[in-house]
């Protein structure tokens with residue numbers, strides 16, 4: 001059951017979901033549900049706008065989410081991204097929080113070159129570049145981030161490299177992350193987050209979800225974000241279990257490698 005707006009909302013937040021048809025795989029729609037539901041549980045009203053290619057993006061967006069997609073889905077949103085790119089960049093500069101997963105993370109960078117050499121230009125909001133590979137990076141992920149441990153699931157062929165001053169979203173504890181080499185995962189600039197984490201990302205990581213919500217509400221209401229106490233027992237259990245399992249697997253792998261020497 002979808003939660004209704006509270007009777008007397010503390011404020012109204014416009015949540016924009018970019019390209020829910022073309023770019024929302026591996027359950028990424030769950031991020032939109034988590035943000036809308038947590039906002040309502042914290043006492044805020046939500047106006048949810050699905051943004052489709054060819055439409056005009058609402059200039060009053062307070063929170064923007066985008067998901068992953070096949071390379072073909074990314075190509076289908078290119079023209080719209082070019083049209084709405086300047087507004088998205090202006091919103092990002094203005095401090096509007098955004099969460100971009102996988103394919104949309106790549107398109108928030110400078111560009112994504114597919115495995116067959118096709119270059120899809122990105123918005124350059126994040127200082128990252130991505131190249132497709134024949135080998136995919138697939139599996140569960142655990143990260144250390146400013147919001148504590150964050151868990152999810154990755155599935156991408158694109159290998160992403162951060163620019164010299166680009167902050168990652170987190171450090172890889174288990175999984176491939178941006179490229180399987182440098183231990184970084186995702187990217188963050190201001191309140192714009194790009195990450196490879198599907199899962200979807202937010203249900204098991206409520207501290208991260210609330211950080212996005214806080215950044216959105218703080219811009220809209222002068223009193224700032226006034227959270228309610230939410231029961232995150234199940235989310236916390238799920239996350240801790242995933243971190244413990246992945247850490248144990250990693251330790252076992254290291255021990256086996258040492259014994260083989």
Ligand code: GLN
Pocket residue numbers: 025067068069070071074101102103104132155156157158159
């Ligand atoms: N097409 C991109 C890649 O494989 C994005 C995949 C995704 O969004 N899961 O790198």
